[in-house]
Amino acid sequence: DTAVSQTPKYLVTQMGNDKSIKCEQNLGHDTMYWYKQDSKKFLKIMFSYNNKELIINETVPNRFSPKSPDKAHLNLHINSLELGDSAVYFCASSPGRTYTFGSGTRLTVV
């Protein structure tokens, strides 16, 4: 069983579209995260959710919105996609010090 699963694995879309990336974890962890890895391979935190509360919100555009229907899911919704949004997005979950990452969603905006 995959501990942290993301869908889709690849996403190619046009500028201006709205898209969502889904993430689910079956580890029972309290906190889930979204990270963005850009073309320079730099991993940067975007959001985290702890028991359905947003506790970190880095300076990302408000076109990005995390949505958590329950403790096991943290989806990422992106409005009005731009070329610069092209990146790999990783979901992660953590009970505290250790983190488990999903396999990533490679988003390409054309």
Next chain:
Amino acid sequence: RKEVEQDPGPFNVPEGATVAFNCTYSNSASQSFFWYRQDCRKEPKLLMSVYSSGNEDGRFTAQLNRASQYISLLIRDSKLSDSATYLCVVIGYSGGGADGLTFGKGTHLIIQP
């Protein structure tokens, strides 16, 4: 100043050699330290935690120097399978809870046969 800084490399090292990476962090309140490994087009995976007393896991040795705010990773008898990007990671804590992982940009290691 970046929060976590690493030499991006690439480090080209012959198989069997010993290689060392360093990493510096700016937040003196950082509580926990790790080395993660990321293979090409894959997710980061925990390699090892880093403790003040230094710790070893097989061919890998990690050390933390809190006074100088740097972390090191030593790989002995390097294998071809060690080729990857090594990410220095710190965790800081604020009043609201964990700040999550802060990553360095990673050091790219290439082991050559």
